[in-house]
Amino acid sequence: MNKLTRAALQFRMMEELADGDSYVHHLTPLAKLLTTLFFVVTVISFDLYDISGLWQFAVYPLFFMIIGDIPAGVLGAVLAIALPLTLFTGLSNIFFNQHIWLQLGPLPITYGMLSGLALVLKCVLTVSAVTVLMATTKLADLCNTLRFLHVPNVFTFQLLMCFRYIRVLLEEAEQMSAAYRLRNPLGRGIQLRYFGEILGQLLLRSYARAGRIYTAMQCRGFQGAGHMDHIVLLDWRSLIYLAAVGAGICLGRFFNAALLIEKLLNQ
C-alpha cells in the first residue's frame, strides 16, 4: 500500500471513529480540546530526566480509549508516523550524555538513557491524547467551537474546505501516481524530470476544481464565511468531565504515584 492510499484510509478511519456513540463522543468539543491541551502542556512540562512521574499519565489516554471504543491499531498507525523523529532524538541523547546515573550490575544507566526514554514517553503520551481527541470529535464541530472562540471565520472555513478536499485530491493524486507506476514499474518514485509536469498538472486540476466549487457554493447561496451554527460550548456533563479530568491531571503533576507506593512499602 502506498502513502497516498494509506493517508486516505487513515482519514476514513478517523472520520468513522468520530461518528461513534460513546460517553466521550457526547462531550462538547471545547471540553475535550481544553483537557487535551492541558494534558499535553502538563506532560511536556516534566523535567528532562523525570520518567517516574510520567508513567501515571498513561491512565488518561488508556481510560478514554477504552470508554471511546478506540482500537489500539489506530494509535499504532499514528505513532508509526510520529515516533521515528523523536526516537532518533532520544537515541542521540544516549550518545551525547553518557554520565552514569545508576549502575545495575554490569549495565550502566546513563542520564542520556533517561532523557531519551523521557522524550519517547512524552511523545507517546501526547500523541495518544490527540488521537483520543480526534477519534471522538468531528473536525467540523471543533471548527465551529473555534469560531465561537473568535478564531477568524476565514481560517476555520478554509481549514474545513482543506480537510474535505484532501481525500478528493488524494484520490486524484493516486490515479496520476498509479498511471506513472504502470509505465515505470521498477522506479522507486517519480523521476525528477517528470515530477514538475505531474505535480503541475495536479495543481492546475486543483485550481480548476476550486473555481467550480466556488461557483457551486454561490449557486447554493454562499455569502461569505460569516454564518455560524448554534452550538453548546459547555453543558453540565462536560463541566463535570472538565473538572474531574483537570483535577486528575493536577494530581498527576504534583504527586508521584510511584514514589508514594515506594514510601508506603518501605513503611
Added chain:
Amino acid sequence: MHMADALLSPTVGIAMTAVSAGLIGYSVKKLKQDTDDTSIPLMGVMGAFIFAAQMINFTIPATGSSGHIGGGLLLAAVLGPYAAFLAIASVLVVQALFFADGGILAWGCNVFNMGFYPCFLAYPLIYKFFLRQEVSRRNIFWGSLLGVIIALQFGAFSVVLETLLSGRTELSFAAFLLLMQPIHLAIGAVEGIVTASVLSFIQQASPELLAGELQQGGWPLRKFLLSMLFLTLFTGGILSLYASEYPDGLEWSLQGLTGSTELAAEGQIYEQTAAFQEKTAILPDYNFKNGDEAQSGVGTSVSGIFGGTITLLLVGLIGKLIAVYKKKTVKHGV
C-alpha cells in the same frame, strides 16, 4: 521538519503559538482588505493540493533515496503570501490532528518554521525580486532555488533554536546545527529544483496564474535593500553571539601545520603594516579595543552589526559604480 510536542517546553510552545496566531490574524486582515470570498475555497483546495503533493515522492538522482515537496513557496507563488500562509497553517492543523505529524502544541513552531519563512521572507524578498522584470524560466529557476534554500535554512535554524531553548535534548548547539543545516541545504536544493520545474510548467500551461499574483504590489529595490539591511543587522547582532571560538577551516589547517593559527612574518615591512593595522582597526579580533571578558558579547554583536553594515555599503557602492559604468558605455555606444 515537523516538530513534535515532546521536543518543546510549554513556554516555547505557547510563545510560538501566540506568534503564529498573530501572523494568522494579520494574514486574515490583509486578505479581507485585498480579496473577496473567492479566495476561501481556493485556499482550502490548494491546501489540500499541498497535502496530496507531499505524499508523492520523487527520486533524488544518484542517491537511491526519495523525497517530497514542502510547498510553501509554490503556494505563495500561486496564491500570494497571506493566503498561502493560511493554507499552510491549515495543512499543519490536519497533519497534527490526524497523523500526529507535528504536535498540537508544536503547531505554532511548525507554522512559523514552514510557513513564515517561505511566505513572508523567501517569496517577497527572493522569488519576487528575481521575477520583478520578467517571468521567464531562468528567473523562475533562480528565484525558486534560492528562495526554497533560504527558507529551509532559516526553518532548520529555528528548529535548532526552539529545541535548545526548550532544553529537551542533550545535543549541543553546534552539533545540532551541524546535523540540521547541511542536510536541509541538500533538501532545499532538490526541493528548489522541483518547485522551479512545477512553476515553469504552470508558466507554460497557465501563465495568468503566476502573473496575477506578481502584479499585486511589486517589490521595489528600496524595500529589498531595507530587508537585506535588517537581515544583516539580525545576523551580525544576534547570530554572531553564537559564533564559534574555535579556529575556522583555514586557521585549523594552519594550526595543524605550524602549531599556530597565524603565520609569523618577519621583516620591517610586516611589523610596520601590523602596527598600522592595530592602530586603525576599529574592532580588532571582533571586539572592542582593550575589551575585557564581560564586554566580549557586546563587542562581538557590535562588530557583527558594524562589519555587516560596512560590507553592505561597500557592495552597494560597487554595484552603483558598475551601473554608472554600464550606463556610460551604452551612451557612448561601446
